Amino acid sequence: MSTKTTIQKYVDGMFRAMLKAPSDDSDISVPVTIKYLFDFFDAQAEENDAGQAMAKTWKNNSLGQRFWVTVITHPNFIFDILQTLPVEAALKIIAETLLDSCSVEAIKYTKDTSTNRLLYTREVPKYREYVNNFYSSIQKMPTAAKNFLNEELECVNENFLNQFSHLSTLQLLYNYADRDRKALVDTLDREMHLDLIDQFEKVQLAFQQDQD
Numbered sequence: 497m498s499t500k501t502t503i504q505k506y507v508d509g510m511f512r513a514m515l516k517a518p519s520d521d522s523d524i525s526v527p528v529t530i531k532y533l534f535d536f537f538d539a540q541a542e543e544n545d546a547g548q549a550m551a552k553t554w555k556n557n558s559l560g561q562r563f564w565v566t567v568i569t570h571p572n573f574i575f576d577i578l579q580t581l582p583v584e585a586a587l588k589i590i591a592e593t594l595l596d597s598c599s600v601e602a603i604k605y606t607k608d609t610s611t612n613r614l615l616y617t618r619e620v621p622k623y624r625e626y627v628n629n630f631y632s633s634i635q636k637m638p639t640a641a642k643n644f645l646n647e648e649l650e651c652v653n654e655n656f657l658n659q660f661s662h663l664s665t666l667q668l669l670y671n672y673a674d675r676d677r678k679a680l681v682d683t684l685d686r687e688m689h690l691d692l693i694d695q696f697e698k699v700q701l702a703f704q705q706d707q708d
Contacts, residue, residue, distance in 0.1 A: 499586065500615055507590060508619075511597075514564055515626040517633035528648045532640040533558060534631070549600045555631060556598040565591045589615060597623035670703055 518525055534555055541551035568591045572579045593616040596603045602624070605617055616623075673680060673696070684693045 497615070503586075507593075510568075510590075511594075511623050511626055514594075515623075515630040517626075517629045518637060526634055526637075528640045528644050530559065531634055531637055532645050534634050535639060538635065552598075552600055552631065556595075556600075560594060560598045560627075564594060568594065589613070593620060593623065596620050598627050599624075667703075670699065674700070674703075 537551045537554040537558075538548075541547060541554075567574065569584070569587050570579075571577060571587070589612045592613055596613070596616070597620050603620065605614060677700075681693055681696065684690075684696070
């Protein structure tokens, strides 16, 4: 508890930084890729009658669980530091707090809840409000145009030039699409994405010619 008290202002600052709502400050924005992805989740949830709860789950899994939890629990991925076991244990508690704050429904803590998880029960409602405001603000942002998305992805790609094999990556993506080709084409046809079917068939032809 004494350790929590000592670092609490830093934990609060971290949550505010991660979940700063774009509308709160004109200098704050989110990557176009996140806006585009979240809009896709919202559209799919509406189209398939999945509800906003499911859309929030998808957002949590993509940004909160897959990205921020990884960053929090493995700071050595970003910084040149030695991560000791006590620090690792503390970071796991903070990561669990983020997951609790992102949950679709409020967490009901019981006597069987672990002591570590109970450390932040008072802060979780505040952090949940951060999460909800963050998602709501992104939803209210103007729709991300594809040309802006492509520009942002190009900037990201430049940072990793010559570090990955483009051909190997494309081959893996193609193998995945080719394995479920019929289901993919049927879905695109049903949703009237005929241009995407045409592009996919061109990619298939290119790969087949390359293999021949």
